[in-house]
Amino acid sequence: MLNPDTKEAYELFHNGILALSRAEQQGFRVDVDYVLSQKKHLTRRIGRLERKFKDSNFYKHWEHVMKKADINSNQKLGHYIYNVKKIKPAKLTTTGKGSTDEEALKQLNIPELNDLLDIRKLKKVRDTYLDAFHREQVDGYIHPFFNLHLVKTYRSSSDSPNFQNIPKRDEEAMSLCRRALYPRPEHQLMEIDYSGLEVRIAACYHKDPTMLKYLNDPCSDMHTDMAKQIFMLDKIDKSIAGHDTLRQAAKNGFVFPEFYGDYYKNCAENMACNWGKLPHGTWKKDQGIEIDYIDKMFKPYYLSNHLISKGIKSYDAFVEHVRVIEQDFWGKRFKVYAKWKDRWWEEYKQKGYIHTYTGFTCSGIMSKNDCINYPVQGAAFHCLLWSLIKIDQVIQKEHWDTQIIGQIHDSIILDVNPNELKKVWQTIHYITCEDLPGTWKWICVPLEVDAEICEVDTSWNTKTKYKE
DNA sequence: GGAACTCGCCAC
DNA sequence: AAACGTGGCGAGTTCC
Numbered sequence: 001m002l003n004p005d006t007k008e009a010y011e012l013f014h015n016g017i018l019a020l021s022r023a024e025q026q027g028f029r030v031d032v033d034y035v036l037s038q039k040k041h042l043t044r045r046i047g048r049l050e051r052k053f054k055d056s057n058f059y060k061h062w063e064h065v066m067k068k069a070d071i072n073s074n075q076k077l078g079h080y081i082y083n084v085k086k087i088k089p090a091k092l093t094t095t096g097k098g099s100t101d102e103e104a105l106k107q108l109n110i111p112e113l114n115d116l117l118d119i120r121k122l123k124k125v126r127d128t129y130l131d132a133f134h135r136e137q138v139d140g141y142i143h144p145f146f147n148l149h150l151v152k153t154y155r156s157s158s159d160s161p162n163f164q165n166i167p168k169r170d171e172e173a174m175s176l177c178r179r180a181l182y183p184r185p186e187h188q189l190m191e192i193d194y195s196g197l198e199v200r201i202a203a204c205y206h207k208d209p210t211m212l213k214y215l216n217d218p219c220s221d222m223h224t225d226m227a228k229q230i231f232m233l234d235k236i237d238k239s240i241a242g243h244d245t246l247r248q249a250a251k252n253g254f255v256f257p258e259f260y261g262d263y264y265k266n267c268a269e270n271m272a273c274n275w276g277k278l279p280h281g282t283w284k285k286d287q288g289i290e291i292d293y294i295d296k297m298f299k300p301y302y303l304s305n306h307l308i309s310k311g312i313k314s315y316d317a318f319v320e321h322v323r324v325i326e327q328d329f330w331g332k333r334f335k336v337y338a339k340w341k342d343r344w345w346e347e348y349k350q351k352g353y354i355h356t357y358t359g360f361t362c363s364g365i366m367s368k369n370d371c372i373n374y375p376v377q378g379a380a381f382h383c384l385l386w387s388l389i390k391i392d393q394v395i396q397k398e399h400w401d402t403q404i405i406g407q408i409h410d411s412i413i414l415d416v417n418p419n420e421l422k423k424v425w426q427t428i429h430y431i432t433c434e435d436l437p438g439t440w441k442w443i444c445v446p447l448e449v450d451a452e453i454c455e456v457d458t459s460w461n462t463k464t465k466y467k468e
Numbered sequence: 469g470g471a472a473c474t475c476g477c478c479a480c
Numbered sequence: 481a482a483a484c485g486t487g488g489c490g491a492g493t494t495c496c
Contacts, residue, residue, distance in 0.1 A: 070492090072491065072492070073491085073492060073493085074474095074475060074476070074491090074492080075474080075475080075492065075493070076492090078475095093474075093475065093476095094474085094475090095474070095475090097474090097475095099475085099476090100475080100476080101475080101476055101477080102476085102477085120476080120477085121477095123490090123491090124476090124477065124478070124490085127489095127490060127491085128477085128478075128488090128489060128490060129478085131490090132489085150487080151486065151487065152486080153485080153486060153487095155480090155486060155487075156487090157486085157487050157488070158479095158487085158488075159487095159488060159489085160488095161488090161489090162478085162479080162487085162488045162489070163479095164478090164479055164480070164487075164488080165477085165478040165479035165480085165487080165488065165489085166478075166479075167478060167479080168478085168479070169478090169479090170478090173478085177478095198480085198485095256484090257484055258484090259484090259485090260484045260485050261483075261484055261485070262483070262484040262485095263482080263483050263484090264483095265483080266483075266484075367482095367485095368482090369483085369484070369485065370485075372485085373484090373485040373486080374485080374486090376485090377480090377485065377486065381480095408479070408480065409479085409480045409486090409487095410480070411480090469496100470495105470496095471494100471495085471496085472493100472494085472495080472496105473492100473493080473494075473495090474491105474492085474493080474494100475490105475491090475492085475493105476489105476490095476491095477488105477489095477490100478487105478488085478489090479486100479487085479488095480485100480486080480487090
């Protein structure tokens with residue numbers, strides 16, 4: 001089912017897997033002593049938390065009513081909460097049972113369950129990441145595999161261990177895991193990522209003029225514009241305390257989900273929950289992001305107060321507000337993009353397959369969302385893969401000491417010799433932002449990369465922005 | 469005792 | 481009318 005359709009596509013994957021195999025061979029250095037001692041430390045912490053949880057009234061009731069309680073079984077927990085105690089689940093799983101994930105448990109407002117969530121988080125770090133680093137390391141290096149034959153969008157995957165899902169957002173989990181990973185002695189880790197790659201590649205397909213304008217004008221920013229509209233603010237700049245949070249809220253709560261095919265009800269619910277800090281379906285004053293204008297600096301001023309003052313007086317009113325914004329988003333702002341989505345879907349329904357710009361075919365049973373997402377996701381990754389191959393060729397040809405050690409869909413991770421840093425950056429910047437768009441003529445938007453770097457001999461949890 | 473499943477959760 | 485895309489992996493559970 002996974003087949004390259006053209007010679008170019010075949011060669012991309014052929015050369016890609018060879019370049020990736022060199023990254024696999026190189027490997028990522030692991031501090032085994034740290035891993036072993038941190039695992040022990042986490043086990044003690046988890047033990048303390050488990051004793052505390054088992055001492056709680058919630059657990060004692062659970063044990064009493066069910067005769068046996070099991071701290072590790074979400075299934076038993078769900079059965080006790082939803083079937084025995086008859087609490088109405090805030091959320092269901094795909095098979096229709098009451099969910100026991102973090103979001104669902106938080107809705108229950110049972111403080112003892114927060115300990116359970118802490119236990120889960122620490123176990124994830126210990127059992128998924130640190131355990132795998134220890135299990136998979138050979139002479140102090142892990143050698144994650146990168147596959148090109150498993151993903152239906154023609155992206156890559158990684159395993160043994162998976163290099164592509166090491167914690168990053170949660171500060172504590174990030175630090176606990178990434179403190180285990182080092183460059184070779186006297187080297188430094190560097191990560192170079194394409195910014196907004198999927199959005200840019202999508203634009204190459206639909207060529208929406210509004211989107212092209214956003215991408216060509218460095219002063220404009222669609223996420224800030226959407227934040228203004230969603231949160232009903234005249235401006236979002238440094239005068240508003242939460243300006244970056246508001247932008248993030250619009251980006252992750254509305255813009256990206258909409259691009260992936262989500263719709264206004266989910267977006268509104270998630271935004272109220274995540275950024276309004278409100279339980280599902282509720283709406284009240286003094287909640288959410290502090291937006292704190294300068295003229296009100298002595299009194300915290302919250303997002304929900306602001307929206308209420310603008311006439312959004314209930315949860316339902318907020319949902320309706322987001323519905324209207326969605327209508328404007330696809331009907332006016334990005335209407336050419338919307339038309340492309342319809343055309344693309346019609347084409348699939350007629351032919352039974354679609355092509356990526358990079359010469360691959362997506363066929364089989366696909367939903368409308370699949371049709372729209374697959375060619376974007378695949379071609380975006382292929383930009384990264386093409387760049388990685390080119391960089392690897394230079395490394396081989398010029399006998400650099402610097403090596404590629406991995407790839408995460410739109411970024412490349414290198415183990416850099418400090419003496420080569422400048423040429424590494426210049427070469428990669430040229431290949432990614434000039435050579436690639438010069439070679440693949442369908443790329444009709446500018447491409448940009450950002451870089452982050454760690455000091456020499458420091459672990460992967462200490463990245464800072466790289467400046468030339 | 470292993471295969472296949474569900475669920476939760478990490479990344480892009 | 482329908483309603484978030486792609487993976488890997490650990491633990492628990494069920495089935496054979």
